[in-house]
Amino acid sequence: xxxxxxxxxxxxxxxxxxxMISNKVSMDxxxxxxxxxxxxxxxxxxxxxxxIEEWRAKGWRxxxxxxxxxxxxxxxxxxxxxxxxxxxxxSTGVDVLDPGGKSQVVEGRPNLFPTITLLEKWDNTWLPVxxxxxxxxxxx
Numbered sequence: 001x002x003x004x005x006x007x008x009x010x011x012x013x014x015x016x017x018x019x020m021i022s023n024k025v026s027m028d029x030x031x032x033x034x035x036x037x038x039x040x041x042x043x044x045x046x047x048x049x050x051x052i053e054e055w056r057a058k059g060w061r062x063x064x065x066x067x068x069x070x071x072x073x074x075x076x077x078x079x080x081x082x083x084x085x086x087x088x089x090x091s092t093g094v095d096v097l098d099p100g101g102k103s104q105v106v107e108g109r110p111n112l113f114p115t116i117t118l119l120e121k122w123d124n125t126w127l128p129v130x131x132x133x134x135x136x137x138x139x140x
Contacts, residue, residue, distance in 0.1 A: 007126070008073045011083050011119055014039070014126040015071060019089075023065035025052050041122055042129030059099035066091045070137040074116070081121035088138035089113040112138035 018039040025031045033052045036045060055061070071087040092111040096104040114137045118130040 003078075004076060007076050007078075007083065011073045011076070011085055011126050012071055014119060014128060015085050015087065015117060016068060018128050019066065019068050022048065023062070026055065026062040027065065029056060029059070029061055039127065040129070041120065041127040044117075044128050044130050055096075060096055060104055063095040063097060064093060066094055072137070083119045083126065084116060085119065086114070086116050086135040086137050089115050090138075114138045 021035045021039045025033050025035060033049060033056075036048050036052070040048060067090040069088040069090050071085060074084045074086050076083045090112055091109075094105075098104055114133060114135045116132050116134045117128045119126045120129050121127075
């Protein structure tokens with residue numbers, strides 16, 4: 001297997017690992033938010049920690065996991081150890097509830113979020129560092 005193929009596998013797994021932990025800490029108020037430090041870095045980690053801390057202060061929790069669909073590695077810069085991946089985040093049926101069970105989701109929220117993520121290699125491990133909306137990964 002070529003180095004590029006190995007990197008593509010590792011990058012896809014890094015995105016899936018990130019969402020697995022992100023889902024866990026958003027659904028389980030007892031889950032350790034520091035688990036995010038193992039699967040994200042940079043601006044993305046900073047934003048996620050802030051959001052989850054805010055959710056915890058308000059007593060909010062997500063009802064089920066978001067799903068990553070149509071995941072593709074779109075670029076790998078070997079010399080700069082950077083990569084991008086594009087995918088669709090599907091939140092169909094996902095609700096966010098306050099302590100009384102009242103939904104905090106804004107009416108009309110879209111369920112599909114096309115996402116582009118920048119990853120960087122940290123200690124030989126790919127980690128997502130920044131996300132933005134974009135791409136056409138949800139148009140299938």
